[in-house]
Amino acid sequence: MNRRRFLHHCAALGALLAGGLPLAARAAGLAARPPFEAKTLAAALQALGASETRSSADLLLEAPDVAENGASVPLDITSKLPDTRRISVLVDDNPQPLAMQLEFSPGVQARFHGRVKLNRSSTVRVLAEAGDAKYLVSRPVQVTIGGCGV
Structure with missing residues (x-):
């Protein structure tokens, strides 16, 4: 796992635990990475x-x-x-x-x-x-x- 992916997953986990986003939006955020892959x-x-x-x-x-x-x-x-x-x-x-x-x-x-x-x-x-x-x-x-x- 590279550093960017690790940090992205940590941020998503923090949002999940905080309950800031609906579950579907949180899961979609983990998959949507095109800008980082450019x-x-x-x-x-x-x-x-x-x-x-x-x-x-x-x-x-x-x-x-x-x-x-x-x-x-x-x-x-x-x-x-x-x-x-x-x-x-x-x-x-x-x-x-x-x-x-x-x-x-x-x-x-x-x-x-x-x-x-x-x-x-x-x-x-x-x-x-x-x-x-x-x-x-x-x-x-x-x-x-x-x-x-x-």
């Missing part, structure tokens, strides 16, 4: 339904200009967009561009601090779904030691 950035964006995106100063991505180790690149993401319900992190040149998805409850400020792996120097993109729109911000990151491996 092998190109274009395919991942298409699977996420991001054919039309907007830019906004209320979606912030902080990442280093140069990361010494691609296996652990720090990210700070903040969305001040009202009703942000999901944030997806994509890395252009990774074998699987969609690195993670974060879902937020209504009324919660969408904020995340963590680390992501980069295969090599690449552009990191953050896609936020807020209201009826999708917003995209990106930042190039130079990597001196690779992280993902192909």
Whole structure:
């Protein structure tokens, strides 16, 4: 079992135990993984339904200009967009561009601090779904030691 599948199953189990979703919806969520299986950035964006995106100063991505180790690149993401319900992190040149998805409850400020792996120097993109729109911000990151491996 790979890390993404493990984390996805843990999140689904948490939702199941919390009783937040009907059982059929929880089971469907475990099977619906096309964005994570995409092998190109274009395919991942298409699977996420991001054919039309907007830019906004209320979606912030902080990442280093140069990361010494691609296996652990720090990210700070903040969305001040009202009703942000999901944030997806994509890395252009990774074998699987969609690195993670974060879902937020209504009324919660969408904020995340963590680390992501980069295969090599690449552009990191953050896609936020807020209201009826999708917003995209990106930042190039130079990597001196690779992280993902192909």
